[in-house]
Amino acid sequence: MDLMRVTSLTPDERHVDVMVDDRHRLRIAAYGPRLFRAWIVTDGASLVENTWSIAPEARGGERAEVPFEGTPRTAPGGREPVGVTVEEAEGGWVVATDEARVVVRSEPLRLEWQVRDDDAWVTVLADRPTGAYRVGAKSGKVSHFHAHLDGDRCWGLGEKAGSLERTGRSYEFRALDALGYDAVKTDPLYKHWPFLMTRTDAGAVVGVFWDNMAHSHVNVARERDNYHQPFRSFVAESGDIDYWVMIEDHPQKVTQAFVDLIGGTAYPPTWSLGYSGSTMHYTDAPNAAEQVVGFIEECEAHGIPVDLFQLSSGYTMIGDKRYVFNWNRDKFPDPAAVGRAYADAGVHLAANIKPALLHDHPRYDEVREAFVQVEGAPERSLFWDDWGSHLDFTNPATIEWWGSNVREQLLEQGIESTWNDNNEFEVWSERAVCHGFGREMPMLAIRPLHTLLMVQTSATAQREFAPGKRQYLITRSGMPGVQRYAETWSGDNYSSWKTLYFNTLMGLGMSMSGMFHVGHDVGGFAGLKPEPELFVRWVQNGALHPRFTIHSWHDDGTVNEPWMYPEHLPTIRDAMRLRYRLMPYLAHLSWRAHVAHEPMMKPLSYGFPDDERAWDEHTDYLLGDELLVASVVSEGKRQKDVYLPEGGLGWYEFDRGDGTWLAPGRTHTLDAPLDRLPVLVRAGGAVPVGEVYGSQTATEDAVRQLLLFPAPGDATTSGSVHADDGVSDDYRDGGYCRIDWVMVSRGDVVELTLERSGSWTPPWGEIVPVLPEWETRRLEVRRI
Numbered sequence: 001m002d003l004m005r006v007t008s009l010t011p012d013e014r015h016v017d018v019m020v021d022d023r024h025r026l027r028i029a030a031y032g033p034r035l036f037r038a039w040i041v042t043d044g045a046s047l048v049e050n051t052w053s054i055a056p057e058a059r060g061g062e063r064a065e066v067p068f069e070g071t072p073r074t075a076p077g078g079r080e081p082v083g084v085t086v087e088e089a090e091g092g093w094v095v096a097t098d099e100a101r102v103v104v105r106s107e108p109l110r111l112e113w114q115v116r117d118d119d120a121w122v123t124v125l126a127d128r129p130t131g132a133y134r135v136g137a138k139s140g141k142v143s144h145f146h147a148h149l150d151g152d153r154c155w156g157l158g159e160k161a162g163s164l165e166r167t168g169r170s171y172e173f174r175a176l177d178a179l180g181y182d183a184v185k186t187d188p189l190y191k192h193w194p195f196l197m198t199r200t201d202a203g204a205v206v207g208v209f210w211d212n213m214a215h216s217h218v219n220v221a222r223e224r225d226n227y228h229q230p231f232r233s234f235v236a237e238s239g240d241i242d243y244w245v246m247i248e249d250h251p252q253k254v255t256q257a258f259v260d261l262i263g264g265t266a267y268p269p270t271w272s273l274g275y276s277g278s279t280m281h282y283t284d285a286p287n288a289a290e291q292v293v294g295f296i297e298e299c300e301a302h303g304i305p306v307d308l309f310q311l312s313s314g315y316t317m318i319g320d321k322r323y324v325f326n327w328n329r330d331k332f333p334d335p336a337a338v339g340r341a342y343a344d345a346g347v348h349l350a351a352n353i354k355p356a357l358l359h360d361h362p363r364y365d366e367v368r369e370a371f372v373q374v375e376g377a378p379e380r381s382l383f384w385d386d387w388g389s390h391l392d393f394t395n396p397a398t399i400e401w402w403g404s405n406v407r408e409q410l411l412e413q414g415i416e417s418t419w420n421d422n423n424e425f426e427v428w429s430e431r432a433v434c435h436g437f438g439r440e441m442p443m444l445a446i447r448p449l450h451t452l453l454m455v456q457t458s459a460t461a462q463r464e465f466a467p468g469k470r471q472y473l474i475t476r477s478g479m480p481g482v483q484r485y486a487e488t489w490s491g492d493n494y495s496s497w498k499t500l501y502f503n504t505l506m507g508l509g510m511s512m513s514g515m516f517h518v519g520h521d522v523g524g525f526a527g528l529k530p531e532p533e534l535f536v537r538w539v540q541n542g543a544l545h546p547r548f549t550i551h552s553w554h555d556d557g558t559v560n561e562p563w564m565y566p567e568h569l570p571t572i573r574d575a576m577r578l579r580y581r582l583m584p585y586l587a588h589l590s591w592r593a594h595v596a597h598e599p600m601m602k603p604l605s606y607g608f609p610d611d612e613r614a615w616d617e618h619t620d621y622l623l624g625d626e627l628l629v630a631s632v633v634s635e636g637k638r639q640k641d642v643y644l645p646e647g648g649l650g651w652y653e654f655d656r657g658d659g660t661w662l663a664p665g666r667t668h669t670l671d672a673p674l675d676r677l678p679v680l681v682r683a684g685g686a687v688p689v690g691e692v693y694g695s696q697t698a699t700e701d702a703v704r705q706l707l708l709f710p711a712p713g714d715a716t717t718s719g720s721v722h723a724d725d726g727v728s729d730d731y732r733d734g735g736y737c738r739i740d741w742v743m744v745s746r747g748d749v750v751e752l753t754l755e756r757s758g759s760w761t762p763p764w765g766e767i768v769p770v771l772p773e774w775e776t777r778r779l780e781v782r783r784i
Contacts, residue, residue, distance in 0.1 A: 003040070003133040006106035009093050011086040016095050020109050024135070028111075029081040033099040034247040035257060038111060039073065040142075040240060042135050047239050048445055051076045052452055053211055053480040054244075055263025064263035064484055068399060068453060069437045073242065076211075077263075100247055109133055115204060115247055124204040124247055128231045133241060140238045144210070148221040148230040151201025153615070155251075157218060158193025158513040159490060161186050164505040164603065164617050166196070170219040175424040175448060175477050179492045180526035183502035190424060190491045192448035192479045194218060194234060195513050197254055199615070207246040207254040209261070212239040213448045213479060238445045251512070252598065252606045259514040259597040263484040267594035268472040268517065270726030271348055272417075272487070273586045274307025275576055278551040281559045283314030288331035289338050296345045302563045303573055305580045305694055306347055310419050310474070310549065313352040321385040323361045324354045325405045339414015346694065350417035350474060351410050355425065355454050356381075358388040367391065370398040372432050372443055379432045379443070383422070390427055393453035394446070395435035402454070406461040416466070418458040420475040420486065425450045448479035459485040468729050480514065487517030487547050495524025495554070500538050501633045504619045507545060511599040517590070518601075519547025523560035526553065532565045533635065533674060539572050540677040541631040543579040544623055546586070546600040571675040577692045578677065584688040584704060584723065589624045591722040591731075600624065608645035611665070618643065625719070626685040627654065630670060630678040640672040642680070649711040652772075654679040654687075659774030661712050684717030685709050686741055688767065704764040708752065708771050708779070710745040718742045721767070724760055734759045739767055750777045755784040 003026075008019040015029035020040075027039045050070030054077035057064075071077050085096050092105040101121065103112040110127035127133075128145035135142055154166045162169065162184050172188040181189060194210040196218060210216070216236040223231070234243075246257040259265060277299070282291040292309065299306045313322045315332055327335055342349050357364050357371075359380065371378035371389040378389035391398045406418060425447045432443035434450075455475045462471040473486035482488070490506050493499050503520040510518045522542035523530045530538065539562070542548050552560035562572045579586070589600040599606065600623065604614040607622045620630045620642055628651065630642045644651050646665035653660065653670065661683065662668050670678045681687060691703045704723070711717065724736040736758040744751040752769050771779050 001135055001137055002131045003109040003135065004107055006093075006104065006109060009086070009104070011084075011095075013083065014081045016084065016086055018104060026109070028095050028102055028104070030084050030095070030097050031079055031081055033082075033097045034115070035261070036100070036102060036113070036245045037076075037243070038102075038245070039242040040133060040135075046073060047140070048213065048441060049073060049439070051211055051242075052449055053209075053262050054079065055261070055481065055484065057260060066263060066481065066484070068396075068456065073240070113206070113245055113247060122202055122204070124200050124202070125198070125206045125208070125245060128228060130228045141235065142212075142239060142241050143233060143235045144241050144243065145228075146208075146232040148232050149200065152198050152221070154196055154198045154220045154232070155509070156195050156197040156207070156513045157509065158195065158515065159189050159191045159506060159510050161189065161502060161506065164508055166220045168220065168222055170217060170222040172215075172217050174215045175426075175451070177422060177424055177426065177492075180494045181491070183493065183499040183506065190477045191488075192477075193513055193515075195258060195480065196220070196232070197251065197512060199251070203249065205248050205251050205254045207248075207258050209244045209258060209480065210234045210236070211242045211244065212236045213446050214238045214444065215447075238442070250609055252602065255512055255514060255599060256597040259483070262480045262514065264597060265483050265516050265593045266473075266485055266487070267470055267590065268487065269470045270583070270587045270590075271307040272472045273546070273583060273590060274548075274580065275305060276308040276310055276350075276547070276549040277306055278310035278312065278549055279559045279561070280312040280314060280553040281557075283312045283331070284317070285314070286331065288314055288328075289333065292338055293341045296342065296347055298561070298563065300694065302569060304562045305576060305692060308348045308350060308417075309342065310551070311349055311351040311415065313354065313421070315351070321358060322354070323358060324356070325409045326362065327409065335413040335415075343414060348417065348472075349415045350419045350472070351415045352419045352421050353406070353410075353458070354384070354422045355393070355420075355450065356383040356388040356390045356422075358383065358386045360386070361388070364389070367398070367401055370395055370401055372427055372434055374429050374431045374433070379427055379429055381427050381429075390425055390450070391454075392434050393450045393457060394437055394441065396437065399453070399457050402457045403461040403464075406458055407465055411462065411465045416462070417472040417474070418462065420455050420458055420473060423451045423454055423475060424477045448477070451475065451477045452479055452482050455482050455485045469727060470729060478515075483515050483517075488515055489518065489547060489549065490520045492525040492553075493521050495527035495530045495534070497534060497633070497635050499524055500534065500541060501619060504541060504621070504631075504633055505617070507601060508603050508621055511601050512603065516593040516600050517546045519545040519549055521549060521551040523550055523552055525551055526555070528556050529554055529558035529564075530560070532568055535560070535565060536568050536571055536674055537632050540575045541633060543575040543677070544582075544627075544629045544631070544679070546589075548579060568674075574675070575677055578679075580692040581689050582687070584690045584721070585624065585626070587726065588688060588722050591724075592624070601629075604643075604645050608647045611645040611647060613643060614645040626682055626687050628680040628682075630680065632672050632678075638671075638673050640670045640678050641667050642670055642678065643667045644680070649683040649715055649717070651680040651682055652709050654681045657773050659772060681709050683709060684711040684715050684743065684745075686719055686743065688721045688723075690764075700763050702764055704762065704767045706739075706741070706767050706769045708743060708750065708769055708775075710743060710750045710771070710775060710777065714746045716742065716744045723762055730760070736760050737762050745777065748777050749780055750775070751780050751782070753782045753784065
């Protein structure tokens, strides 16, 4: 049924309640000058009464704690609405803050979102005038329709295949184990992320997040219907129409507002930014422990820096099947010895864990009551090698059992981190129910919630085992909120040039949507061994992503390893060493992601929103504010055409010593032989770098430089560098070193002012400013 007539409107100091057709309640509230929520409940009942995505405000590095039980939708995240005014006007009712307002109209019910432009109000988002809200009387399906206005362009939706811009396409959220997916066509993929960003023709940027965990579809003006103007829509199989609207003038501000809403971003230890090795081949082998330990030796022999190894699920095998939390003692006679070998080398371990037990798991009966249930018995569904049952993470008994096993089977064996994998929870029975923390809920309404709670349970176990330490977790699936605990990747990709190209766009889509610690399986997980050129270009590309992992399970039995092509090892090594040289910069970006909700990698439009060409599709991207990564992602290319957006002071090539200045607002052709990764640095920028070590924890970090790239002519620029011990929570209490810098270029001098704050004393002492070889102006440094 369509929601039609406003029958009453009741304002109070916290929200406005609108009754529609005498049975539906629409609640409108503002949580900031430009942050609104609209929530519709039918017949006074909400299928899922709590929210797990919305979190307390988390700026400044505070941990956003959301209880396992979630928080009531009546007080989402414990957030307090701000005051609004309500008046009859514009042929309806106007609910307003000082900066934005919602116009409520009747017959049919529809809302318009407006912002003030001088003395006028401008519509930036509007419901479809010919019907905006629909509730299935029998099916329980809910639908929300927006008008798609001329000039609207859309992005977001998290991990999606194909182009970065979503306009003109439709997408499904029904998390699947999408092994070997087509990076252009496959949909759905692994994650549930119904967040859409729209840039209007007037330049406003609007984010919409539908807080609904059911199987759903988002149509981004792909559908056409003669009875309606062009429209966008969100349709979910069940649950509420409960959505948040954030209105800004800059795309990055929308991402920041959304990430603040869902609880911020984890701040993992610095070593997690290093190279992570992984392959199923090692742990599937009969001599798995020997191969896993041998990986460290191979890295050392080939001069490859490494910080982490991801232990694939072969360590749990009995016969040819995998059993979570079961150590195969033939392959790993002494798991703790493997942990000690890695600790001695300064390299860390993360172990693969899966949220289902096969029906013949030795401990199946032990947790029979902790599974998702169908008519009083554990649900049964396909899982990897056989039939199995999924654990119910809305059951406190499951949380206790899982946490204790993470501690006993992994953490106590010297494995510091969890790799939460195969956690799409593919349970399809309509009769499947969950404990719901004492209030039974249908499984199909909350599938992604189990992923979130699985990761939260693992994170809690890690935090309790090592209090005061920063946790590192990995998850394949997820919903908004999972970024509070873990980083992610684009799943089991396929080895091809097409995947390399479109995975880069996929990573940008995830970053725009609030997943900042992202990367891809370099070289491709599925398919055949990548050819040499493809592997080299993939390593170069991956080496400057927030997450850098080489992983594989190829059909031909080959393994992606840095040394797989000896003739190209020097080029591979150079790309990886560049990452390690930039580790202080990456650590600073991780800090900014944590405290300011800034994406680590981002599209050109985030740095230059006023340049229309920056909004076009580019595989080149900004790494923070200082660097532009222009890796080659197409076969046979030995030059790269790079568009440098209008704005700023221009660019230099990061690795070139001739000081050639590259003008903004133009396309430049850069040399890109196979052994070169084109990277640009902004004129007027400064990049912190360090020495390259075998790992981040094996050697004391004794050197820190600040590479300066003064702008030509007279200019003043500024920035900051954050550093801390890389492993602890001491930064919360001032245990960091922050350096604010101001660089003034004028005449024949470059003046640099460095102001230091924080109580942490770094092992490298003072940061050392360094001018490029081509710079002829003298450097004057003043430290405060």
